[in-house]
Amino acid sequence: MVIKFTINGDEMEVDVKPNETLLDVLRNKLFITGPKEGCGNGECGACTVIYNGKPVNSCLILAPEADGAEILTVEGLTKDGKLHPIQEAFIEENAFQCGFCTPGFLMSTKALLERNPNPSREEIVEALSGNLCRCTGYDTIIRAVKKAAEKMGARS
Amino acid sequence: MIPLDFSYFRPTTLEEALDILSEEGMIPILGSTDVVVKLRARRLKPKGVVDLKAIEELHSFSFSKEEGMVIGAAVTMNELIEDHPEVKENYPVFYQAIKKVGAYQTRNRATVAGNIGNSSPAADSVPPLLTYNAKLKLVSKEGERTVELKDFFTGPGKNILKQGEIIHSIIVPYEGPSIGMYYKLSRIKAVDLSTIGVALTVIDPDGKRDIRIALASVAPTPIRVFEAEDFIRGKELTPEVVDEFAKIVQKNTSPITDTRGTKEYRYEMAYVLPKKILRELGLYEEVS
Incomplete structure (x- = not known):
């Protein structure tokens, strides 16, 4: 179909x-x-995309369900060859090592900062709790999200 | 790719959906967060899936003190958490529990109706709904019926739904202000199923103080322990009374050992957690 x-x-x-x-x-x-x-089971968040404005696991959506949807993937974050401030922040804070989980984290972060431009540490942890990272230990990721929020104009 | 062939339908009216679902081998889907996992594991082998999300009336939500809360089957958990402040205000224990289901991504898709229909003994949304006396409106081609949530489950993954019958909405009566806690123990804090979940709700805490308790992951279905509620009703919450209450809760469980925990651990926690919740709610002090 x-x-x-x-x-x-x-x-x-x-x-x-x-x-x-x-x-x-x-x-x-x-x-x-x-x-x-x-994982293919909605546990790791590596497949996270923004779907009609909300982060979801794309591995848990049957393709026909997506008819009519508006989808943003990490490829859509970059505009005219320029990295998104979230991507810059992840680089500056060394918030990845192998990089496999990173697109998922970037999309969860994008959705978080759209609904909450100035999240607390606790709110960041909650918003990213569906994304697993086996390299960083998360601290650099949380710092990167804070930095991205600053870059995007939140008052801290 | 899911190693299985099935067809996909997206009806826009309830009538059309019930028509397709009356056929053998058809299953309904909403958030598909449980169904896709089961399809991939070939634990479900339907002829077709019927996506109910295009049916407008299933997206409705309403609350009034007279009618209670009515949650359409297709309302997502995050919609309940973020878009409807009435949930947090009037059903705080339910609110706490749905915030503990899966991850943020899952809750953008997952529905309470789906959580109930999946009928896992570990369903986090169910114990609080049991304490709030929730009912389900079920519909099929033959008509509709309203059942008590406590009579819905018949075993792990099993319920009273007939072929072609769906959960249309969840009706949660409003019986007054409530406080309480949903305490979920799991192996990891982020995304995990409950090793044990305990919902303790106190209806009208400053008045009649009606204490209710229900648990997940300690029996073949989520359970409400009326015996413990009957025991504690009207009594002063002395350490002895609370201890006996917790023992009655524990006695009513029949946990098993699985990958998430042993039956001994669950049995012990079924005693520890009711006391812990009452203590954390400030309803009694342990004398040491």
Whole structure:
């Protein structure tokens, strides 16, 4: 079946099967490989995308469910070759090592800062609790989110 | 790719949905957060999935002191947490519990109706709803019926829904102001299923002080312990009374050992947590 959705600002039509997930379609049909498949069970958050304004696990959405959706992946964060302030903050704070979980963290962070431009440490931890990182120990990530909030104009 | 062939339907009216669902092998989906996991593990092998999210009336939410809270099946947990302050204000124990379901991402998709329909003994949204005397409106092609949530579950993953019948909405009566706590123990603080979950709700804490208690992950279904409630009703909360209350709660559990914990640990916690919650709520002091 053919579904229509908007990905990173581009309207697309894709032929999908009911047993494909949104993540399968993004990665294998559209070659948008920012979202990663970690657990495939909604536990690791590596596949997080922003879906109609909200972060979700794209591995838990059947492709046909995404008909009509507006989706933002990490590829859509960069504008005209310029990194998003969240991406800059992650680099400056060394908030990743292997990088596998990073696109998911960036998307969760983007959604958090949109609903709460100046989150407390506790609010950051809660918002990122669905994203696993096995390298950093999270401290640098939390610092990066704080820094990103400052860069994006929040008063601290 | 899910190693299974099935079809997908997205009806826009309830009638159409119930028509498709009356056929053998069709299952409803809402947030699909449990269903996709089960499909992938081939624990569910439906002929087709019927996505109920395009049905407008299932997205409704209302609250009044007279009618209570009515949650449409398709309302997500994060909508209840973020968009409807009535939930936190009038059903604080339920609010605490749904904040502990999965992760933020999961709660943007997951629904309470789905949590109930999935019928896991570990469903976090259920114990508080049991303490608030929740009811379910079930609909099928044949008509509708309203059942008590406490009569809904029949075993792990099992419930009284018939083929073609869906949870239309959850009705939670308003019986007055309440305080309480949902205490969830899990192996990790972030995303995990409950090793044990205890909902203790006190309706009208400054008046009749009606204490209610329900638990997840200590029996084949979530349970409410009426025997303990009957025992404590009207009594002064002395250490002896609270201890006996906790013992009655514990006696009513029948936990098992699984990957999340042993039956001995769960049994012990079923005694420890009711006391701990009453203490943390400031309702009694332990004499040491």
